[in-house]
Amino acid sequence: MHFSIPETEVRSDENGSTYVAYNIHVNGVLHCRVRYSQLLGLHEQIKKEYGHNVVPAFPPKKIFTLTPAEVDQRREQLEKYMQAVRQDPILGSSEMFNSFLRKAQQETQQIPTEEVQLEIYLFNGQKVKVNILTSDQTEDVLEAVASKLDLPDELVGYFSLFLVQERGDGGCTYVRKLQEFELPYVSITSLHSPDYRIVLRKSYWDTAYDSDVMDDRVGLNLLYAQTVSDVERGWILVNKEQHRQLKSLQEKGSKKEFIRLAQTLKYYGYIKFDPCITDFPEKGCHVIVGAGNNELNFHVKLPSDQMKEGSFKVTRMRCWRVTSSAIMMSICLQSMVDELMVKKSGGSIKKQMQKKRLNGSFQRSDSQQAVKSPPLLDSPDPSREQVVKLSTKLSSVSLRGLSSSNSASDISGNDFHGNYAFEGIGDDDL
Template sequence: MHFSIPDTQELTDNNGSTYLAYNLQANGWQHCSLRYRQLLHLHQMLQHDLPSNLLPSFPPKRLFPLSASQVEERRQALEKYVLALSQETRVLLNHNFNGFLACAQHESYTGGGAVEEVPIQVYLMNGQRIIINGTDAMQSQHLLQKVCNQISLSLELMNDFALFIVRKKDNELRLVKKLQNFECPYISLKSLRGSHRIVLRKNYWVSSSFYCDEERVISDLVGLGLVYGQVVAEVQFGWLLVSDEQHQILAQLQASGQKREYLKFASSLSNYGSLLFGPCIADFPVPNTKIYIAVGNNELSFRVKEFQKNSILEGNFRVTRIRCWRISTHQTGEDAV
């Protein structure tokens, strides 16, 4: 998880008074806008819930109005604070922490409006649509539980799945992001432009051994159907790279209804269990080349389509540890946040 405060903005409250708000981003996506005193309140709640040695120091109050340079100094200090919070697992799992950020997202989106009852559409990877009667303030974990109940998935397997936002356009399906528990899925979806939807997907990495977490999940009839539907979709949308011969074998297994055999064969493919992102724009091999990035099995996979040969070049890079990283977004048009 990566939190940042890249900038500030001046807002107006219900009384017509202006105040300075800090724009909080989570993994590069705008989440909410917060006042200094709201962040101080969050810090005080965490002090009550967690040992003091887990929490970074909070930027101090000032008695007089801030100058422009002092505003920037405070922004940097608050960004350092929230970044430190995002690296602490016990903070990310804290109920008050997640509830605070979910409320802040709702308040920022609605302008402090009341919670409303709304239908929330969630899709399975096979295209099946599920409608949940919820609220615009419902958090991701609560929505996930309602979805699992409706499809009769054992609650023991609930944490093996998660909610994601994907973008479907033409014959492409792009993964946008995983919905965190401090998010309100309805608001996160409505905040995006373009054709997006919430989907239920696997929430675990698949190692080189097929019979691990996967076997435990597909031993359940509903779990088997979910994983099978997801893998079929990944083959259909090109997330899994398959040769003509492999595609024929998978088609035969699908036609005969051999779900477990289909999954076992698919697990032998190089990118099985990976998450496909993209496209990114690169200058190689020619300017403005679209590159798709797949992450999984301790590898980063970069895919470049050669239009002259109508083939896909793939390069894999082994990743065992990331010591320093940063997320930023630069999007225009329908993909703009």
């Protein structure tokens, strides 16, 4: 997650006095506005809890009113401070830091704490309505949804809440995975648009975890609904014969067999992003990017209308740099790396959930609702083009979104500049 403070505002408090507000953005989106004194208070709390040697440097107080140049300098210093805290494995995941961001988000949007009903969407079109508080964090909402669906405790960590934007063509854009430092109701309400919704989706990449999920009835239904949806929207590549087999299994209600067949198909478990324009292998090429199987996959349409395909393996990436619409790509890459590191250390999602339960993180209520089966598959796209392999020895790429928006609340943005280095890190380094 990338923290930035790209701008400041001069605002007035309830007494009419003016002050400088620092706009904290998370992954390119405004999260909250805070005063210097609020961040100083957080800093003092962190120092008291974790010691002087742990916390990064904080910009000092000034006796006199700051000049515009000094305000901008402080803005840069505060940005570096927030980035340093977030990147620290202890401070960045601390409840102190996360609760500060949640409270600041709620205060910025001026949404009082009260009981509300929030709709969470499933991939079969069903909506799960949960009664929550506006101040409930992401984990609380996820737990409420799991309870409503009767999803077992040990499987909750296999799923996450994602913010998506519905498109006019019937598709959707994945904006981001909701984080522990935000309030889902506040996040969705502050967008002021019916095009955005929160969906429940599996949050892991290793298909070996599918077996754990499929052992439970509700988990199986959720994974099945997502798989059907991914096939219908063309995210999973199927030919006519494979489609016939999938449809036959679906009509028989053979959900496990349906998923197992889908697992053998190309791009199973991938997330696809909106079309972009790339500068590789030629400038002005249209490209569809997908994330999955520990890679970024590219389908590039050349000016000659020839289709080419390439991929960047996450185990070969040394670094990446993203802005705006590529934020979700970065989140996917980081989660792949995190999952690989957990697996290498002998951990698993189930072990992480067991540890959380032992620490008393989860409180479950009685189940109220189960998942219904999704509709039948539509016919495959007969016009799907064949593609040829593109060399995987790609060194850099820049992507620019096809669409742009002048709206200040537009989350998707329209620019992505990516730099990738492949030398020096092998699969064994993760």
